[in-house]
Amino acid sequence: MGRWGITLPLTGVPLAEHRELVKELPDAGYTDVWTAETAGTDAFTPLALAAEWAPRLRLGTAIAPVYTRGPGLLAMTAATIAELAPDRFVLGIGTSSPVIVTNWNSQEFTEPFARTRDTVRFLRSALAGEKVSQKYPTFEISKFKLERPPQPPPKIMLAALRPGMLKLARKQADGAITNWLAPSDVPKIRAEVGPDFELVARIFVCPTEDVAAARGLGRLLISSYLTVPVYAAFHDWLGRGEILKPMHDAWAAGDRATANQVIPDEVVDDLIVHGSPQQCRERVAEYVAAGLDTPVINVLPTGDDPREAVRALAPE
Numbered sequence: 001m002g003r004w005g006i007t008l009p010l011t012g013v014p015l016a017e018h019r020e021l022v023k024e025l026p027d028a029g030y031t032d033v034w035t036a037e038t039a040g041t042d043a044f045t046p047l048a049l050a051a052e053w054a055p056r057l058r059l060g061t062a063i064a065p066v067y068t069r070g071p072g073l074l075a076m077t078a079a080t081i082a083e084l085a086p087d088r089f090v091l092g093i094g095t096s097s098p099v100i101v102t103n104w105n106s107q108e109f110t111e112p113f114a115r116t117r118d119t120v121r122f123l124r125s126a127l128a129g130e131k132v133s134q135k136y137p138t139f140e141i142s143k144f145k146l147e148r149p150p151q152p153p154p155k156i157m158l159a160a161l162r163p164g165m166l167k168l169a170r171k172q173a174d175g176a177i178t179n180w181l182a183p184s185d186v187p188k189i190r191a192e193v194g195p196d197f198e199l200v201a202r203i204f205v206c207p208t209e210d211v212a213a214a215r216g217l218g219r220l221l222i223s224s225y226l227t228v229p230v231y232a233a234f235h236d237w238l239g240r241g242e243i244l245k246p247m248h249d250a251w252a253a254g255d256r257a258t259a260n261q262v263i264p265d266e267v268v269d270d271l272i273v274h275g276s277p278q279q280c281r282e283r284v285a286e287y288v289a290a291g292l293d294t295p296v297i298n299v300l301p302t303g304d305d306p307r308e309a310v311r312a313l314a315p316e
Contacts, residue, residue: 002288004315005032005296007062007202009046010306018046021307022053028314034062034092034202034296038100044077051084058088062177062202062296063159065096066119067107072144074119075126082127082150092177092200093119094159097228113164114138120156120172127153157200161234166192175200175293180231182270183283185238186290198293203284206274206300207309214274217300219260222271227251227259243267272300277312284313 006025009015025033033050037043043061050059059081064074078091095101095112102109118136125132129149132141157175160166166189169176175198178189186201193199204221206214225231227248235244243264250259273283284295299309 003031003294005034006030007298008033009041011301019053022050026056032058034060047081059085060090061092063092063094066093066115067101068105071122079146079150082154089154090157091154092157111138162237163192183286183290186292190291200294201292202296202298204272205280205297207277207280208302209276215268218268218272219263222263223259
């Protein structure tokens with residue numbers, strides 16, 4: 001079996017109450033734990049705990065924003081997790097969004113492509129233990145050197161949706177991280193990064209046979225995410241621009257209810273995995289068959305204990 005990842009922490013479960021579940025994951029068939037960073041836990045603390053609870057798991061951030069920590073602090077934090085999990089930590093970085101960067105963290109969201117490129121270049125040098133004094137196009141570093149550079153340095157992956165960032169990932173990183181896609185979209189993304197290059201995707205999974213409930217939650221998520229400009233452009237590129245136009249028009253008019261209603265079932269079913277645990281596993285496997293290396297399941301709430309959903313979704 002290939003890689004099979006899970007997104008932690010789970011919605012509604014306090015971080016400290018993940019211990020027993022995380023300990024079970026390797027024997028259940030999970031290979032990876034990946035975190036996210038929005039307004040809940042930070043991306044790194046859960047991985048520090050997972051490194052102790054389950055030393056066989058690969059750990060990754062998907063993603064840590066390049067704007068919300070200074071470059072030096074980002075290198076220090078990555079080095080800490082890399083020391084706790086030698087050769088098992090992947091630093092996934094990306095631009096995040098103006099809401100998180102500007103509205104919540106009071107940082108300017110400018111030149112995202114260049115900032116990401118420069119951050120990768122800095123991190124490569126810093127995590128290798130070099131003293132960095134460099135004027136990059138988007139920031140300047142003077143005499144930074146990690147006191148404890150990790151051995152080996154962690155792999156670096158980039159959050160990437162469209163060709164420009166996907167090509168940057170291929171050129172300067174060790175893998176690409178994407179999300180909000182269907183199995184049928186994977187070949188188009190794979191074509192941009194080529195073979196023999198790790199492609200990771202977060203996959204939203206709602207393990208319930210209540211189709212109406214799953215689609216209702218899916219519509220809420222799709223209208224929230226795919227109206228963000230970067231995701232709107234991503235789905236234009238994937239070929240969903242026309243079918244999603246009614247949603248965008250309603251959203252722009254301030255009519256969220258209509259925006260949700262006009263999302264076709266086929267789009268929800270493309271982007272949200274739902275059904276019995278067995279059906280969900282089979283659907284996730286379709287992503288792998290289409291060219292994805294590492295599926296990272298993100299369990300959506302169904303009203304049941306999400307820890308039981310993680311157990312049920314383990315590969316057979």
